[in-house]
Amino acid sequence: MASIIETATGTIEKGAVDPVTLDLIENGLRNARYEMDEVLFRTALSPGIREQHDEFPLIADRDGKMVVGQFGLSIPDFLEGFDGTIEEGDVLLTSDPYSCGAAISHANDWLVVVPIFHEGRIVGWASMFGHMSDVGGKTPSSMPTDATTIYEEGVVIPPFKLYQRGVPNEDALRIILNQVRKPDWNRADLNGLVAACRTAARRVVEMCDRFGTGTYLSALDALLQRNYDAMKVLLSMVFEEGRTLSFTDYICDDGVGNGPYELKMSLTRTGDKVHIDFTGSSPQAVGPINYYINENLTRMFFGIYMITVADPQILWNDGFYPLVDVTIPDGSYWKPKFPAALSGRNHGIGRVFDLFGGLLGQTNPALLNAAGFSSSPHFMYSGFYSTGERKGEWFQLYSIGFGGIPGRPLGDGPDGHSLWPSFVNIPCEYLESYYPLRIEQWETVADTGGAGLHRGGNGVDVAYVFEEPGTIAIHDDRWLTYPWGVNGGHPGARGTKWIERADGTRSVLPSKCHDVPVAPGDVLHFVTWGGGGWGDPLERDPELVATEVRRGLVTAKGAERYGVCVDEDGTVNAAATERLRDEMRADRPAELPVFDMGPPIEELLARCEEETGLPAPKRPVWV
DSSP states (O other): OEEEOOOOOSOOOOOOOOOOOHHHHHHHHHHHHHHHHHHHHHHHOHHHHHTOOOOOEEETTTTEEEEEEEEEOOHHHHHOOSSSOOOOOOEEEEOOGGGTTTTTSSSSEEEEEEEEEEEEEEEEEEEEEEEEEEEOSSSSSGGGGTOOOGGSSSSOSSSEEEEETTOHHHHHHHHHHHHHOOOHHHHHHHHHHHHHHHHHHHHHHHHHHHHHHHHHHHHHHHHHHHHHHHHHHHHHHOOBBBBBEEEEEEOOSSSSOOOOOEEEEEEEEEEEEEEEEOOOBBBBSSSTOOOOOOOOHHHHHHHHHHHHOOOSOOOOOGGGGEEEEEOOOOTTSSSSSTOOOOOOTTTHHHHHHHHHHHHHHTTTTGGGGOOOOOOOOOEEEEOOSSSSSTTEEEEEEEEEBBOOOOOOOOOOOSSSBBTTTTTTOOOHHHHHHHHHEEEEEEEEEEEEEEESOOOOOOOOOEEEEEEEEEEHHHHHEEEEOOOOTTTTOOOEEEOEEEEOOOTTTTTEOOSSEEEEEEOOOOOEEEEOOOOOOSOOOSSSSSHHHHHHHHTTSSOOHHHHGGGBBOOTSSOOOOHHHHHHHHHHHHTSSSSOOSEEEESSSHHHHHHHHHHHOHHHHHHOOOO
């Protein structure tokens, strides 16, 4: 357990904070959080952070409770795993999920934690982690899809002082950077993380100088209490006392032939508190898809759904955590035992949002979304230039793919969008300027979004034309199971990947693979999945369907899923549409299902190779 060294003596006088001051401090924290992002984006070198923004900031109070942040992490768990003193000027670093209670969840995430001191007393914490494009290991980008232990996934950094009282530990950093393939990227990205945290620390100190330490800390208490009070009311409004809700979804496979992995979540309210329970989920995976989830992150995911739906403008934080108990069985997919592999946990992170959506939406239609692009699928390409001025130089690309966002109570899901609201795609111009490849097409795939009153977003087909020999790697999912629809909406389409070789042959790729050789002229089609539809498709405006047919988002054949007949000129055939909708209503149940998950798992497994071109995975079992 960390021991914090403070030079100040005496107590801090706290008190009530007037609404104007509270608002100023709240927005000061909000701005500091966004300033952290900008500092990192302007100093990082890797495209994953610089262009796609794969990083997550946090500012916490004295006890490590998050007051503002994007994704959240558990500073208390980090401090629990750090055995040493913490003083002013220290900067701490780790990439070991097993040493910090899963404050981060795989070794590619480098976590920086900075204590914030004011006049000799700790007043908070600034923290940020970013996904490093490479941390060593047996394959470029450090995410081998066949890894069975974390040792295969690159350098694993235990919690230590990167800076001690302002002095950098250059020897330790030199040893770490010697393990990675792009040390210049890692150094720049790490310096950016440190600079971002120090920027947040300066802003906090400025607020302490302006308002006084006691007022600043009292304002944090008030912001945390506000979330506690709001959640206490919401829990009693949304969840029936003593009733248990459950929902199950799946990860299709683990990269080494096992799957699908059943992910179950249950929730019960007792008095003022709720209990979230992952019991009933599959055992930890043999391959690297395990998501070692921290209990506080579970609380945070829950709070995102609950609080932001009630008040989207609220600065959500850790204040409500005492109202949420969490049970995660040891040895399960959610809490694997050391040294289980973790690098492919991105599918589990995304699926948590589908699970919460399906679970919470059972009692509150305002919270019920369909399943969507609940992952951050990765594409990697690397090798040595074979000709020209750069002959012999190493190139390496790590990028995140986008897909269909689910249909929602408020409208359609966006096409070709990220799961994370702050992520953006790497521009084609950037890719073609810095890498030996060409983007032949980057377009949405018509009809991949689930039909509904509100259509699910379409997936995208990105066609990469390779100009140098090298290897590629893919981390994706939803190739076997479907992104489900809700309230009568249909499931979205599954994702698929294939290569068209320069010699004219074509081969289907698994959703998780690495070290796949490519040659100049080969084309990879990286097709992501769509979002599920929301509501009865036969209630969708025929003119809107026709408009989407003209725009290439829906085909004329696909329009028939909505009971809409579109003529060759792109206009609605009103008479044919009325007849078709009458026929479709007569052939279906009067009461539409709340969830349309697609075919049962056993049926999907039986038809797997026929439908996907890939062998069916084997069902996982507890050892």
